[in-house]
Amino acid sequence: MSDTLLAILHMCVFPGGAFALLVAMFFKGLDRRVEARLQRRVGPPLTQPWIDIAKLLTKETLIPKTACRSAFLLAPVFGFTGMAACAAFIPVPGVFDGLFNMGDLLVIFYLLPIPAMAIMLGGSASSSPFGAVGFSREMLMMLAYETPLLMILLAVAMLTGKAMNGGAWGAEFSLLNIVALQQQVGSFGLNPLMIPAFLAYLIFLPGTMGVPPFDIPEAETEIIEGPLLEYGGPLLAMFQITSALKTFVVLGLGVALFFPGTICDIWIINLFWFLLKCLALMLLSLTLVKSAMGRYRIDQAFRFYVIVPTALALCSLILVWVM
Amino acid sequence: MASFLKILFRNVLQGPSTDPFPLGETFTPDRQRGRVKINPDLCMGCGMCKYSCAAGAIDLRPQQDGKGFIITVWRNSCCLCASCRHYCPTGAMTLTNDWHTTHAEEDKYNIVEQQKIDYVPCAQCGKLMRPLPRQLAEKLYAYNTEIDRELTRTLCPECRRMLDARRNAGALETASEQTQQQTGA
């Protein structure tokens, strides 16, 4: 019973729920601020994501007459719960070991596409032609970036499994063990075998977060924000929160997979060290790319994902297999 | 993207280039075309501005009592093309560099530049008219030194014509004297 309570606590307070939300919103504000600085602008205040949410809560909700009402209303909730649950699986090295110690990498892999699916669901339920276009684009992007992600996860799992089995073939899908191993033998991000996989992960991030140059499904200039077109008010706020949580999840996952090192035994310092690494990852792979690039066409983006990150991840996978 | 990274790095070093405007001051060029200004001393009421105004922003109508006219520029219709300034013969129309035109809907019809211009009685006959601006008179009669500019500019067109005719008639007199001499001879 107390285990269940603890699990719920982890999902609602730390590291999922409140903590993840606070961190993610702060990151989002910082992201906008840094992007503005990179473009020689001043940018919005750091609290802007919170203000946006507050604003959206005061607006009225309009539901299109032709929309599928229940799916339209449920889609944001679906995405939010998926991500809130997923955030609890992210281990904070030295502070928290993750919710389960068996196969949680696979759970994260299955939970990660939920926000994208929620967007697809909402887009198709809104009965708007732009929503349908956005749906198909989101689907294509998902196909494109999930493949390299799977290979990256497999490479990490195999490397850990081999090391734990003493060189024999094996795979380890527990984030706890992955983190523990890296704390012994050094971060995978510095391992020459895993550098291609890390690069692939860096490329995977902007795709999954839907930021330029891969914000094709929600392109506001061509298909007027696609699936989110009909959403407004609190429902849109929920999508925004989901996207913020997803930022936390993918950044935390990246840190856990490649740089989970701790610097001392005091948990608060470890926590800030973890956040610092997340921030560095975000600035490198999201903010910098976002402010430097324009938007790809969907076919260009698909071809890019199928070729570049997949090849990089495959390279790592084969290296791990052979070595 | 690599070339962009250099630019981004430079941008971070240079810091934001944003104007502090609504919170602070901003830069306004001297020749910025902004609010129209009418100089009531120079305006003759010729209507050239009204004729040339592309946006139909200028209205020119006599006062109710007939003692002058009212010239109005509705700034919500003014397209800032400055053709009134270009075509105004007396230079009464100018465009200032004040561009703070934003206003709420209830002020929509109050955003006007309006001048009530009174006629002045003619120095000779007392008929109501607009005196010629001094600068314009000086420009017009620059080569006619025999004309008294100060007097001429305060005369109504009728009296001016009479004055002119009288002067020209004086010149003719000498001509008739010549013919008299010829016939006499």
Next chain:
Amino acid sequence: MSLNTMLKKLSVCSPWLFRINAGSCNGCDVELATTACIPRYDVERFGCRYCGSPRHADVVLITGPVTTRVRDRVLRVWEEIPEPKVTVAVGICPISGGVFREGYSIEGPLDKWIPVDVNVPGCPPRPQAILEGVVLAKSIWMKKLGLEG
């Protein structure tokens, strides 16, 4: 201060902008684009964002003299915007018709069809004037929410 009032007070700091081109010559649209794209006029300082969907909008910036062809579309898109919304007429065309005023295909001025809140005259207005308009729109939005700005 109740939670509702607090949310409302906060909400004014996040006006999302939406552009409607009602048959404009694109002069004003270019000036609108400069407020977002040129660092000097950075409109994001006030929490603004140009959004693609009318459903997300709070402040509507309408340019153009409302041509016959586009009138019904403008009205329809304007209806799609959730309340509370603030309408800003940018440029002289939506305010008075401007240089197009008596054209055979002009249905303007805009306030014949839509309650306008803020006027930003100019042909086109300076980007700074548009920023002024957005700031004025914020105070009008405050009034619409029942709070004095």
